[in-house]
Amino acid sequence: MQTKINNLKKISAGLLTLIILTACGQMGSGVAIGETKISSAQIQKYVDEILSERAKVDTSQMNLESGAQLSRTQAQFQIITNILDQVIADKKITITPADVAARRAEIVLQQGGEDQMPQALVSASLAPSNLDKYIKIIMISEKLNEFIIAEGATPESAGDVLTKIVTDTAKKLGVSVNERYGKWNPETASIEEADNTDGAVTPVP
Numbered sequence: 001m002q003t004k005i006n007n008l009k010k011i012s013a014g015l016l017t018l019i020i021l022t023a024c025g026q027m028g029s030g031v032a033i034g035e036t037k038i039s040s041a042q043i044q045k046y047v048d049e050i051l052s053e054r055a056k057v058d059t060s061q062m063n064l065e066s067g068a069q070l071s072r073t074q075a076q077f078q079i080i081t082n083i084l085d086q087v088i089a090d091k092k093i094t095i096t097p098a099d100v101a102a103r104r105a106e107i108v109l110q111q112g113g114e115d116q117m118p119q120a121l122v123s124a125s126l127a128p129s130n131l132d133k134y135i136k137i138i139m140i141s142e143k144l145n146e147f148i149i150a151e152g153a154t155p156e157s158a159g160d161v162l163t164k165i166v167t168d169t170a171k172k173l174g175v176s177v178n179e180r181y182g183k184w185n186p187e188t189a190s191i192e193e194a195d196n197t198d199g200a201v202t203p204v205p
Contacts, residue, residue: 031075031181033082034173038075040180046074049127057119065125068181068193073125075181076191080166081133083189084140087169091147095139103135163189 030040047070054064065073088095111120121127126134144165148158170189177184182191 029178031079031178032174032176033079033170034086036082038078040178043071043074043078043181046077046127046130047071049129050074050122050125053118053122053128057122059122062123064122070125072181072191072193074127075177077130077133079170079175079177079191080189081137083166083170083173083175084137086173087144087165088140090169091144093140093143093147095136095143097132099139100132100135103139104132107135 028039028041030038030043032038050070064070108114108117111117117131118128121131124134141162144162145158148161148165149155153161167187167189171186175184175186175189177191179194182194184190185192
């Protein structure tokens with residue numbers, strides 16, 4: 001009888017360890033795009049960076065994201081960055097760090113100098129460490145637009161074609177999102193606000 005009790009204790013201890021490890025894994029998970037995983041801690045780092053920068057500038061006239069919405073936006077930003085990197089790899093399009101640096105210099109000049117950049121980044125809810133990624137996204141979008149039109153699309157239809165390329169690539173890679181950020185919609189390649197009530201509360205018509 002004592003042996004059975006000891007065995008049960010061992011099994012219970014093993015299950016408890018498994019539960020704890022699984023829970024820790026869920027707490028640390030953020031988003032995954034194919035084989036690329038970005039932890040919730042990294043996403044929170046970007047959020048904290050943005051909030052820290054807000055304290056340095058006048059935000060009284062800005063309509064800024066906060067809370068879950070800000071976290072969701074930062075998670076979405078990391079997803080789209082990785083999807084677009086895969087798109088240009090598939091299309092054999094190259095954007096070098098030098099290209100990004102040159103465009104960054106243009107943007108700084110347009111904003112009126114480096115001292116004006118903090119205000120611009122805060123207004124855009126963009127972490128300074130993500131600026132180069134953001135510039136690369138702009139350049140990828142431009143190059144893809146040119147590529148799509150060169151293949152026969154009209155300027156008017158190019159946006160729809162680009163959207164389809166992005167959603168198709170996201171489906172090919174496979175995207176998963178921690179429910180704390182919302183629900184992944186594969187048809188729009190975006191994170192949507194989750195219904196935390198499981199449908200228990202419906203909006204008033």
